[in-house]
Structures are given as C-alpha cells and as structure tokens.
Amino acid sequence: MTYKKELLEIKNLHAGVEGKEIIKGLNLTINEGEVHAIMGPNGAGKSTLSHILTGKPGYVVSSGEILFHGKNLLDLKTEERALEGLFLMMQYPVEIEGVPMMTFLKYAMNAKRKYQGLEELDMSEFMKTVRKQASKLNISSEMLKRAINVGFSGGEKKRMETLQMALLNPDLAILDEADSGLDIDALKTVFLGINALLDGKKSLLIITHHDDLFEYVKPDFVHVFSDGKIIKSGDQTLAFTLEAKGYTDFINEAKC
Amino acid sequence: MLKFSDHIQFQDSSVPSLFSFQQKGREVCAHLTDLKTEAFKYTPIESVLTENYFKVSKNAHDHTHCDCEKKFLPFEAHEIHFCDGALHHHLHYIEGAECLSLEDAFADHETAPYLNKIDLDKFPLAALNTAYVQEGIFLRISKTPAKPIALIYNGKSAGFHNIRNFIILEKGVTAEIFELYQGNDEAYFINMVNEIFVAPDATLTHYLWQNDGKTAVHSSFNHVHVKENGHFNSFAFQTGSKLSRCETHVLLEQENATALVNGAYVIGSQTLADTTTDIEHLSAHTNSDQIVKGVMRDHAHGVFQGKILIKPGAVQTNGHQTHRALLLSDDAKVDVKPALEIYADDVKCSHGATSGALDEEQLFYLKSRGIAEDEAKKILTSAFLNEACEAISNQEIKAFFEKLSFQI
Ligand SMILES: Nc1ncnc2c1ncn2[C@@H]1O[C@H](COP(=O)(O)OP(=O)(O)O)[C@@H](O)[C@H]1O
Ligand SMILES: [Mg+2]
Numbered sequence: 001m002t003y004k005k006e007l008l009e010i011k012n013l014h015a016g017v018e019g020k021e022i023i024k025g026l027n028l029t030i031n032e033g034e035v036h037a038i039m040g041p042n043g044a045g046k047s048t049l050s051h052i053l054t055g056k057p058g059y060v061v062s063s064g065e066i067l068f069h070g071k072n073l074l075d076l077k078t079e080e081r082a083l084e085g086l087f088l089m090m091q092y093p094v095e096i097e098g099v100p101m102m103t104f105l106k107y108a109m110n111a112k113r114k115y116q117g118l119e120e121l122d123m124s125e126f127m128k129t130v131r132k133q134a135s136k137l138n139i140s141s142e143m144l145k146r147a148i149n150v151g152f153s154g155g156e157k158k159r160m161e162t163l164q165m166a167l168l169n170p171d172l173a174i175l176d177e178a179d180s181g182l183d184i185d186a187l188k189t190v191f192l193g194i195n196a197l198l199d200g201k202k203s204l205l206i207i208t209h210h211d212d213l214f215e216y217v218k219p220d221f222v223h224v225f226s227d228g229k230i231i232k233s234g235d236q237t238l239a240f241t242l243e244a245k246g247y248t249d250f251i252n253e254a255k256c
Numbered sequence: 257m258l259k260f261s262d263h264i265q266f267q268d269s270s271v272p273s274l275f276s277f278q279q280k281g282r283e284v285c286a287h288l289t290d291l292k293t294e295a296f297k298y299t300p301i302e303s304v305l306t307e308n309y310f311k312v313s314k315n316a317h318d319h320t321h322c323d324c325e326k327k328f329l330p331f332e333a334h335e336i337h338f339c340d341g342a343l344h345h346h347l348h349y350i351e352g353a354e355c356l357s358l359e360d361a362f363a364d365h366e367t368a369p370y371l372n373k374i375d376l377d378k379f380p381l382a383a384l385n386t387a388y389v390q391e392g393i394f395l396r397i398s399k400t401p402a403k404p405i406a407l408i409y410n411g412k413s414a415g416f417h418n419i420r421n422f423i424i425l426e427k428g429v430t431a432e433i434f435e436l437y438q439g440n441d442e443a444y445f446i447n448m449v450n451e452i453f454v455a456p457d458a459t460l461t462h463y464l465w466q467n468d469g470k471t472a473v474h475s476s477f478n479h480v481h482v483k484e485n486g487h488f489n490s491f492a493f494q495t496g497s498k499l500s501r502c503e504t505h506v507l508l509e510q511e512n513a514t515a516l517v518n519g520a521y522v523i524g525s526q527t528l529a530d531t532t533t534d535i536e537h538l539s540a541h542t543n544s545d546q547i548v549k550g551v552m553r554d555h556a557h558g559v560f561q562g563k564i565l566i567k568p569g570a571v572q573t574n575g576h577q578t579h580r581a582l583l584l585s586d587d588a589k590v591d592v593k594p595a596l597e598i599y600a601d602d603v604k605c606s607h608g609a610t611s612g613a614l615d616e617e618q619l620f621y622l623k624s625r626g627i628a629e630d631e632a633k634k635i636l637t638s639a640f641l642n643e644a645c646e647a648i649s650n651q652e653i654k655a656f657f658e659k660l661s662f663q664i
Contacts, residue, residue, distance in 0.1 A: 054624050057616060082626035090624075094617045098639030107635065108625040115626070147639075148621075164625060 004031035006067070007172055007203050008053075013064035015052050021062070022048045024228035030172065030203050035217060037206040039239060040225030041247040046207045047091055050176045054088045055081055069171070083115040085171030089161040089178050091207075096148035101160070104148050105130055109167055133166040137193050155186035162193045169197075174205045179213045191216035211239040226251045258288050258384075259302070263310035264416055266388050274362040274389075277371065281386025284376040291380050298559040298591040299530040301381075304473055304499045309445040312415045324410050331652040333406040333434060340410070340444070341390045341417030352399025352429075358420060361394030370422050370451060374479050381475050381501075385418045385449040392420040397431045404432035404463075404650070409446060411439025411472055417446045425458040425486075432461045432650060437476070437496070439469035448476040454486040456510070462490040463653055465660070468497035470527075475501045484510035491648055493657055494521035494529045495664055501530040508535070508542035515544040520644040520657075522637075522664045524553035532561040533577075537570040537603075546577040549644040551637055552588035563595040566603050574604045581611035582640050584633070638662040 008030040015023040022045040030036050040046055052059045053066070055078040066073040069084060076084065096104075109129075110120045121129070134144060137159045149157055158178055165173050175194070179187055194204070195217050206219065214236060222238040223230045226247075231254045232238065242250050269275045291302040324339045336355070337344040347355045354366075361367045376383040395405070411417065425431055437446065446468065454460050460480075468474045474497040482488050492502045506515040521529040535544040550558040564575040581590040594607040614636050622632035641661040648654040 054620075056620055077629070078620065078623040079626050079628050079632075082624055088624055090621070094615075094621045096618050096621070096636070096639065098642050099635055104622070104625075104635070107622075107627050107631065111626040111628065111631075168625065 004034075006030075007032050007069065008205075009065075009067040011065045013052075013061065013066065015048070015059060015061040015064070017048065017059050022228055023052065026064070026229050028223065028230060030205060032171075033200050033203060034221065035198070035204045035206065035219045036221045036223065037208060037214070037219040037239065038223050038225045038230075039208060039242055041251070044225050045228045046225055047176055050088055050174045050207065053081075053174060054078055054086065079111070082168070082170075083112060087165055087168060087170035087173040089158070089165060089173060089175045091176040091180070093149050093157045093161055095150045097150055099148050101144050101146055101148055102130070105164070105167060108164065112168055130163075130167065133163055136196070137163055137166075138189055139163055154181035155183065155190075158182060158186065158190050159193070162190050165194070166197055170202070172203045172205065174207065176207045177209070178206070179208055179210065187213060188216060211243050214239060224250065224254070226254075231255075258285065258290065260305055260307060260310050261285070263307045264388060265310070265312055269359065269362075271359050271362045273365065273367075274359060277362065278387055278389060280372075281376060281383050281388070284383040285387045288380055288383065293380065295532070295561070298557075298561075298593070299499065299501055299528060301473065301475070301499060301501065305445060306443075308414060308443040309473060310416050312413065322412065324408075328408050328436060328438075329406055329434065331404070331656060333404040334401070335406045335408055336393065338391070338407070338409045338419060340413050340415060341419055341446070343391045343393065347393070350401055350405060352397060352401055353405070354394075354396045354398070356394040358389070358392040358394060361422070366394055366396070367422060370424070370453060373451060373481070374449070379477065381447055382449050382477055382479070385420055385447050385477070388416065388418045389420045390418050392422070394422045396424040396426065397429050398426045400430045404434050404653070406434040406436065408436045409438070409448070411437070411442065411444040411446060411469055414442040414444050417444055419446070419448050421450045422453075423450060423460070424453045425455055425460050427455040428457045429455070430459045432463070432653075434463045434653065435476075436465050436467065437474060438467045439472050439496075441469050441471050443471050444469070445473040446475070450476070450478045452478060452480040452488070454480065454482045454488055456484040456486055459487040459489070461649070462488070463648075464490070464492040464502065465657075466492070466494040466496055466500055466502060468500065470496065470498060470525075472497040473499050476503070478504045480504065480506045480515070482506060482508050482510075482513040482515060485512040486510075487514045487516075489516040489647070490518065491645065491657070492519040492531070493660065494519070494531070495523070495660075497527065499528045501532060503532040503534075505534045506536065506544070508537050508539060508544065510539050511541045513539065513542050516647060517544065517546045518644050518647060519548040520550065520641050520661065521558060522551040522641070522661070523556040523558065526555050528557040528559065530559035530561070532559075534563045535565065535575060537564070537566045537573045537575060540569065540571045541573065542570060543574045544576070545574075547644050548579045549582070549641055550579070550590060551582045551584065551641065552590060553584045555585070555587045557588070558590040560590070560609070561593045561595075562607065563597070564605055564607070566598045566600045566605065568599045570600045571602045573600070576605070577607040579609045580640075580643075581609075582637065583611060583613055584637070634662055
C-alpha cells in the first residue's frame with residue numbers, strides 16, 4: 001500500500017456554540033487525495049463542524065485537537081486557514097450587496113497569490129482565468145457582473161461556490177450540503193464540476209443527506225454522524241444501507 | 257455678543273455696497289449671544305471654537321510661495337483656488353461663464369438681484385459669514401461649460417475664514433461644481449456660504465469633498481433656489497476636520513423643480529460630522545430625494561438632521577429621505593433627527609433611518625476566502641457607502657468618490 005500523507009486530523013473534539021455542546025468527541029483523519037462523506041440527520045452538528053474547521057466567530061472548542069498540514073488549525077485565523085488550503089462551500093452562501101462578484105474574486109485570488117509569494121494577476125490574465133472556469137460551470141458573464149450572490153437561485157449560488165473552489169484551488173474542500181435544493185441538472189453540473197477538480201491530491205469532506213451525488217463524486221469513506229460524533233464508518237455501501245433503512249432505524253440499531 | 261467676537265480680526269470692505277452688506281450681518285451678530293440653538297442641538301460648535309480659531313497665526317501662510325496653484329483634482333476641471341479665505345490668484349476665463357471676485361461683483365452691482373435671500377436671524381453662521389466675509393466669487397453661467405468648475409479651499413494658517421459665493425445658472429444651462437476643502441493641522445475655522453440660483457430648465461450638480469485638516473472646524477451652508485423644471489443634484493462627502501457641518505437648504509420654488517441631496521461621511525477618532533438638510537416644497541409637482549450614509553469609527557459622532565417641508569398648495573409632491581449609519585466601534589454614536597412638515601394633500605413623503613454594525617456573516621464569508629480582516633472590512637464599508645454615490649452621473653467623479661470611499 002502506498003504511503004498516505006495526513007491532511008486533516010481531528011482528535012477527540014468537543015465543541016459548541018453559546019455554551020451548548022454540539023460536537024461531542026469527534027475523531028476523523030483525512031489523508032491527501034481522499035474523498036470523505038459525512039451523513040447524518042438534521043441538527044446532528046454537521047454544519048457546526050464545518051464552522052469550527054473554518055473558525056467562524058461564536059463557535060468554541062472546549063477540548064481536543066485539529067491538525068491541518070500538521071499545523072494546529074485552531075491557532076490560525078479564518079483567512080489564514082483559507083490561505084493554507086481550506087475551503088468551505090457554504091450551505092447558505094451570504095448575499096453581499098454592493099460588491100461585484102468579479103471584484104471579490106480578484107481580492108480572493110490575489111490574497112492567495114500574495115501568500116504564495118506570487119505577483120498579483122494582471123487584469124487580462126485574471127479575466128481569462130475566471131471566464132475559462134466559469135464557462136465549464138455554465139456561469140454567464142452577466143452573472144459575474146452581479147453583486148456577490150445577490151439575486152442568485154440556489155443552483156446559481158452553488159455553481160458560484162464551485163467557481164470559487166476552482167479558482168482558489170484548495171487542498172481540502174468542505175462541501176456543506178452542496179446538493180440541497182438542487183434539481184437533477186444543477187446537481188450534475190456542480191458535482192461533475194467538482195469531480196473535474198480532483199487531481200489525486202485534493203481532498204473532499206462532503207456533508208450530505210442523500211447518496212444521489214455519489215453518482216458524480218465517489219466517496220472513499222462514508223461516516224454516519226449522529227449527536228455530535230461519528231457512530232459508524234465504512235465505504236460507499238454504508239450510504240446505501242443508510243438510505244434503505246433511514247436515519248432513525250440505522251442510528252437506533254447502531255446504539256444497541 | 258458671541259464669546260469669541262472680540263478675537264475676530266477684520267477689515268471693513270472699501271467697496272461701499274459690500275461694506276453695507278457686511279453691516280447688515282454685523283447688526284444681526286450684535287444680537288447673537290450664543291450658537292446653542294435647536295439647530296445645533298447635537299453639534300456643539302461653540303464649545304469647540306476657542307480663541308485660537310480667531311487669532312491670525314504668527315507664521316501666517318505666505319501666498320507668494322505656495323503650492324495652491326497646482327492642479328489638485330485627478331480629472332479635468334476649471335480649478336479656482338482659495339487660500340485661507342482669500343481668492344488665490346486671478347480668475348480663469350471660463351467659456352460661457354462670467355466669473356468675478358466678490359468685490360468686483362459688488363462694485364459692478366452684479367450681486368444686487370441676489371442679495372438678502374437668506375434670513376440671517378435664522379442662520380447664525382450665515383450671519384457671521386455676512387458680517388466678516390473676506391472674499392468669494394460671483395459665477396454666472398450662461399452656457400453649459402465643457403468641464404466641471406472646481407472651487408478649492410486650502411486652509412494653511414489659523415484663523416477665521418469666511419467665503420461667500422454666488423452661483424447663478426441661467427435658463428437651460430447644465431453645469432457641475434466641485435468643491436474641495438483641504439488643509440493642514442492649523443486651527444482654522446472655515447465658514448462658507450454659497451447662494452445658488454437655478455433658473456428654469458437648468459441643472460446644477462454640486463459635489464463637495466470636505467477633507468479639512470484634523471484641527472479645523474468646518475461649516476458650509478448651501479442655500480439653493482430652484483425654478484420651474486430646474487434640478488439641483490448634490491453629493492457631499494465629509495471625511496476631514498474636527499467638527500464639521502454641511503447644511504443644504506433647498507427651495508423648490510416652481511413646478512417640476514427637483515432636488516437630489518445625497519451625502520456620505522467617514523469619520524474616526526473624536527470627530528463630529530453633521531449633515532443638515534432642509535428641503536422646502538413651495539410649489540406643486542416638486543420632487544426631492546435624499547440618501548445619506550455615514551461610517552463611524554472610534555469615538556466619532558455622526559449627526560443627521562433632515563427636514564422636508566411641504567407648503568400649502570404644493571400638491572402632488574414627493575419628498576423622500578434616508579439615513580443609514582454604519583458603526584464600526586461601540587464608542588461611536590449617531591444622532592438622527594428627521595422632520596416632515598406637511599401642509600398639503602396628495603403628497604408622498606417618507607423618511608427612514610437605520611444604524612448597525614458590519615454584518616458578521618458577510619465578514620466571515622470574505623475571510624473564509626482568504627481575504628484579510630482589514631481588507632474585508634474595507635470592501636464592506638465601501639460597498640455600504642457606494643449606495644450614496646450611485647446617482648452620480650459623471651462617471652469620472654463617481655469613480656473618484658468610489659476610490660476615496662475604499663481608501664478612507
Ligand atoms: N449559532 C447557534 N446558536 C445556537 N445553537 C446553534 C447555533 N448553530 C447551531 N446550533 C444548534 O446546534 C445543533 C447542530 O446544528 P447544525 O450544526 O446546523 O446541524 P446540521 O448541520 O447537522 O443540521 C442544532 O441543534 C442547532 O440548533
Ligand atoms: Mg447543516
């Protein structure tokens with residue numbers, strides 16, 4: 001077996017928000033190039049996990065450790081985590097009136113380039129790069145002219161998030177319910193788009209309810225998440241069992 | 257008598273008609289005991305004005321060796337410069353316009369039809385300006401100029417600087433005036449009055465950037481008359497001085513006259529910026545709209561007082577007003593006093609005010625894409641301000657303000 005390099009290591013994590021413990025002893029290791037899926041019922045704490053990983057204000061870690069590229073992730077600010085190669089595709093991307101999408105993409109890409117010691121992109125290079133990726137995701141230039149996520153449909157928002165992932169080229173992307181609210185066509189565009197970005201080194205942490213998207217992106221590992229921790233891990237067949245039984249029965253059986 | 261009156265150093269004008277103009281101001285000032293009127297409820301201008309602002313400093317600015325003649329603005333404009341309240345050098349020729357110094361205009365009786373339009377008893381700072389006016393210009397525009405006319409006021413020495421301008425747009429003319437106030441750290445008090453007359457079918461767009469020095473006290477008062485189908489559009493951006501007041505009083509005197517009175521301010525440390533507007537709808541079918549946005553950091557204090565008055569008979573009018581404040585610190589504060597006085601039927605009037613901090617979700621979103629906190633805040637702050645610039649039709653000037661709102 002080839003040697004796998006650890007990318008993300010979560011060790012016995014306890015964390016919460018507003019004094020309420022939501023993550024209750026989570027362990028998870030993601031190696032370079034692996035696709036992991038977390039499945040679990042509403043309110044289990046999946047989004048909370050994604051917010052803790054990205055350092056959203058208000059979320060507090062009470063114990064445990066998170067390493068990313070071997071560094072203590074919790075010592076880094078949100079923007080430093082992004083520059084280190086962590087990306088979160090948000091469940092509900094926020095709308096920002098008054099900031100054009102292109103302006104925003106330019107700031108984000110140049111922040112990354114600066115961190116890597118590269119020169120800022122010149123305008124024509126930037127436009128070319130964005131347009132190329134955008135066309136793969138069926139994003140029109142009219143959409144790129146709008147303010148960040150303003151007036152976008154659910155599917156458009158997710159395609160825009162995918163575009164950002166393509167442009168920022170993270171090492172680990174967390175997809176928080178990237179499939180929710182998408183019709184079949186949009187699901188296909190988004191996940192084939194994500195699949196095309198996988199290069200053997202990039203890793204994914206997919207948070208989802210359903211196995212539909214696995215048609216386009218194959219998980220190496222599936223974890224069942226309940227009440228703040230992983231209760232069972234397996235391969236893709238676990239997802240099918242889960243879908244067949246339903247969360248409640250599956251979780252009750254697992255507890256016995 | 258005002259507490260600082262004894263410190264004012266002043267020479268009477270040698271032009272008789274200007275001298276009698278000053279005398280009228282002096283008479284009103286003689287009855288003034290303080291500036292603590294209702295109109296200055298939130299803006300303690302008098303307590304800020306110590307005697308330092310009225311003494312002419314020893315190291316007074318030397319007009320013969322100064323850079324005030326250089327071009328200041330990054331866009332094409334006829335630039336007219338003032339230094340410490342004095343018109344700096346001979347006036348340019350502006351095609352389609354007559355531009356005279358205040359003394360010349362008074363001497364030629366050009367100003368006669370435009371005098372005594374401000375009720376000095378109601379506006380103490382305008383009374384002071386009248387009493388102690390040093391210089392100004394008389395600008396009558398009879399043909400649409402090719403480029404904006406810029407008035408640039410440099411504060412270089414301590415002292416009390418009073419400037420009075422008369423700006424007249426003749427029928428059908430479209431013109432843009434850009435006023436820039438800037439200065440050093442000397443204790444100067446610039447007290448400015450513009451009397452603006454917009455004839456039928458004429459459009460004046462008035463821009464103002466108040467970037468005075470951080471010790472300066474600034475007051476600019478724009479008193480505007482708009483006739484039938486005339487338009488007054490303005491955008492005032494306040495970023496400088498220790499205490500500033502930008503007051504706009506518009507009289508929509510005939511049918512289909514409109515006013516768009518927009519503004520923004522970005523202030524920090526202990527500064528105060530006051531935006532006061534008073535729009536009088538005196539005739540039917542008149543329209544006004546205002547949007548003012550303020551950003552406050554540190555211990556800064558924003559003030560917005562907006563009044564819309566609909567006189568009897570001014571039916572089928574629209575008057576709208578919005579003020580939005582962005583408070584970037586817990587110690588910053590804003591006082592908002594809207595007033596609608598409606599004495600006619602069939603009118604649409606509204607006012608709205610909001611205040612709040614930056615949206616945490618938006619900030620998090622930008623940071624999660626690798627954008628540093630400071631830069632993310634700037635992006636959101638300038639996006640907030642840009643709504644107030646949206647109506648600016650001159651793209652170069654719009655870009656100028658948008659860039660400024662990002663840098664500040
Ligand atoms: N900001 C918050 N304040 C209080 N409770 C929260 C907050 N965010 C999430 N929660 C609670 O934490 C639990 C987990 O929520 P979440 O992580 O969104 O679950 P999931 O994404 O698995 O559906 C829920 O009970 C939710 O109500
Ligand atoms: Mg969720």
